[in-house]
Amino acid sequence: MNLLEVKNLKVIDKEDKKEIVKGVSFKVEKNMCLGIVGESGSGKSMTAKAIVGLISSNLKIEGYAVFDENIDLFNIKKDKLRKIRGQRICMILQDAMSAFDPLYTVGYQMIETLVENKNLSKKEAKKVSIKTLEKMNINDPQEVVKKY
Ligand SMILES: Nc1ncnc2c1ncn2[C@@H]1O[C@H](COP(=O)(O)OP(=O)(O)OP(=O)(O)O)[C@@H](O)[C@H]1O
Ligand SMILES: [Mg+2]
Incomplete structure (x- = not known):
């Protein structure tokens, strides 16, 4: 069973149309973990932020992310996402000084x-x-x- 499935995720700067995340796809099965490796600035944190709905308003998301088989994270009401985020899916920020x-x-x-x-x-x-x-x-x- 897939706990999280991400398909062709793009994060795009609305202003200059630059693709910060350029079509990322992966699956995380239940009871499995996945490591994502990449150089600094390659978009790892941005990928995670997009999935939990925490990107700033100058950016737009394309693609799809499904949590727990049927929760479409990019097309869910904000209050529903708030309930899921922090309880069922969360992000641990790496830099305490800015988090x-x-x-x-x-x-x-x-x-x-x-x-x-x-x-x-x-x-x-x-x-x-x-x-x-x-x-x-x-x-x-x-x-x-x-x-x-
Ligand atoms: N609000 C924003 N608007 C536009 N670009 C942004 C914004 N926030 C971050 N970026 C850019 O997005 C790119 C990806 O950054 P991100 O923080 O996801 O990298 P990372 O892979 O997590 O790096 P690190 O390994 O250093 O944590 C960087 O080039 C960064 O400058
Ligand atoms: Mg990071």
Whole structure:
């Protein structure tokens, strides 16, 4: 069973019509993993961002991406995609300095994600955040959540 199937995915700059991702196709079967290798700037992150619907408005997507056999990710209502993203499919960004917002604390950003995706109260989400940091062997999680 294919968990994800991507066919001829293109990401195109609307302004200069440049193809940033030039027709990528792959399948990921259930319980399998897939590594994508390529030089810096070749479009690996852009491919992932397109699949989870997180590309900026100056870019357009062509092709198709089907999740779990029948969820057409490029033709699904935004609120439905929001429900899937973060719960069933997600992207882990490589660069913490640009993935996080420096104006908000680590705790604020962890809690925000947990409240949105796991339906927890803020209090519960804070507990989970601290426990998770502990699990990752981060020193002094109580203090870390207060840091920017
Ligand atoms: N919002 C944007 N508008 C136009 N082009 C963009 C935008 N964001 C990124 N790009 C360009 O898209 C191309 C692909 O970048 P991407 O970040 O996907 O590469 P990558 O393969 O993930 O590289 P790395 O290995 O360094 O992570 C780059 O040339 C980048 O400059
Ligand atoms: Mg990248």
